[in-house]
Amino acid sequence: MNLNFNQFNKPLQGLKVLDLSSILAGPLTGSFFAELGADVIKVENKLIHGDATRQWKLPSEDPSNPYSAYYWSANYGKKILLLDLTNRADRLSIDTYLSNVDIVISNFQKKTASKLQLEPDEILAKYPNVIVAQLSAYEYDDPRPGYDLVMQGETGWISMNGTDNDHLAKLPVAIIDIIAAHQMKEAILLALLKKMTTGQGNIVHVSLYKSAISALANQASNYLMAGHIAQPIGTLHPNIAPYGDLLISQDLKKIILAVGSDAQFKKLWFSLNMPEKDYYTFETNSDRLKYRKNLQNILQQHFGKLSLEKLEYSLKLNNIPFCLVKDTSEVFEDPLAKDMINTFLIDQSVCKSVSNIAFRFPKPSV
Numbered sequence: 262m263n264l265n266f267n268q269f270n271k272p273l274q275g276l277k278v279l280d281l282s283s284i285l286a287g288p289l290t291g292s293f294f295a296e297l298g299a300d301v302i303k304v305e306n307k308l309i310h311g312d313a314t315r316q317w318k319l320p321s322e323d324p325s326n327p328y329s330a331y332y333w334s335a336n337y338g339k340k341i342l343l344l345d346l347t348n349r350a351d352r353l354s355i356d357t358y359l360s361n362v363d364i365v366i367s368n369f370q371k372k373t374a375s376k377l378q379l380e381p382d383e384i385l386a387k388y389p390n391v392i393v394a395q396l397s398a399y400e401y402d403d404p405r406p407g408y409d410l411v412m413q414g415e416t417g418w419i420s421m422n423g424t425d426n427d428h429l430a431k432l433p434v435a436i437i438d439i440i441a442a443h444q445m446k447e448a449i450l451l452a453l454l455k456k457m458t459t460g461q462g463n464i465v466h467v468s469l470y471k472s473a474i475s476a477l478a479n480q481a482s483n484y485l486m487a488g489h490i491a492q493p494i495g496t497l498h499p500n501i502a503p504y505g506d507l508l509i510s511q512d513l514k515k516i517i518l519a520v521g522s523d524a525q526f527k528k529l530w531f532s533l534n535m536p537e538k539d540y541y542t543f544e545t546n547s548d549r550l551k552y553r554k555n556l557q558n559i560l561q562q563h564f565g566k567l568s569l570e571k572l573e574y575s576l577k578l579n580n581i582p583f584c585l586v587k588d589t590s591e592v593f594e595d596p597l598a599k600d601m602i603n604t605f606l607i608d609q610s611v612c613k614s615v616s617n618i619a620f621r622f623p624k625p626s627v
Contacts, residue, residue: 271298288335289442295338307343368396409435416473421491441472502549514569519582
């Protein structure tokens with residue numbers, strides 16, 4: 262393992278990764294390392310024509326294209342191999358790769374890994390310098406399959422998404438897979454740190470289920486400490502108001518407030534020239550939560566009289582947190598979002614994905 266940390270754009274040059282995973286969490290982890298300069302080889306199942314996400318196409322996508330847009334969201338920068346691991350020659354090629362890589366990423370279920378002789382313990386015993394990152398649905402020994410939708414349901418996410426109990430919703434991205442990918446990256450980086458000091462590889466087990474639980478954050482503490490069971494409340498925040506409250510301007514633009522303190526609320530109230538006598542009903546966050554519906558009605562009356570331009574001017578002038586509700590086409594008009602786009606050419610087709618990297622290393626001063 263010869264890393265070149267002087268290459269600030271590609272600090273993991275020299276690192277070698279074998280990605281045996283499929284769908285999203287594992288491949289996202291592999292793409293993270295590829296973007297940072299690692300040499301990532303992804304092995305896909307030849308018998309089923311590659312990763313299942315190749316077929317996850319929108320109705321508007323070309324059915325003859327061997328890849329979907331979804332596929333490229335998680336496979337940037339990799340060398341792709343289609344192999345049949347039940348074929349002896351193809352399986353032996355994996356051993357060749359294993360003898361030369363630093364990291365192996367896998368989401369094989371135990372029964373499949375055992376059949377292929379690719380269980381984490383087997384890999385590490387034969388290749389003691391390798392870091393094996395194993396993703397499982399629940400635990401490695403648990404045979405239940407794992408899908409993001411199932412995890413969103415079983416770990417409480419769907420129960421608190423949507424507008425009410427009759428209109429539940431899942432998050433429109435595979436958020437549990439994405440969270441699990443972050444857990445895998447963090448675990449691998451810690452294992453790399455250990456390897457740099459000891460020279461030894463390691464096995465790291467990551468659970469989709471536990472990743473989902475870990476990300477419940479304040480909703481978990483609300484239940485564990487206050488017995489509060491989160492309910493679907495749309496964009497609203499259960500602990501803060503007006504935070505997540507949706508308001509419509511005179512020109513029908515959707516604005517969401519993110520007022521997180523009493524001081525911010527006071528600035529909001531008086532910047533809109535709202536009556537002082539009503540302010541004291543909502544002076545504290547507890548008051549605003551108690552009378553949230555009344556507060557929303559009053560705020561909407563005032564927001565509905567002003568154009569977005571005037572509201573933006575006032576809110577920005579007084580440093581009051583808010584946002585517009587944008588669709589993806591509007592999002593990618595922003596220079597910051599444009600800066601996150603990876604564009605690459607595959608088989609004479611232009612492919613695009615969003616970068617895994619939301620941090621940067623400043624160049625050292627001379």
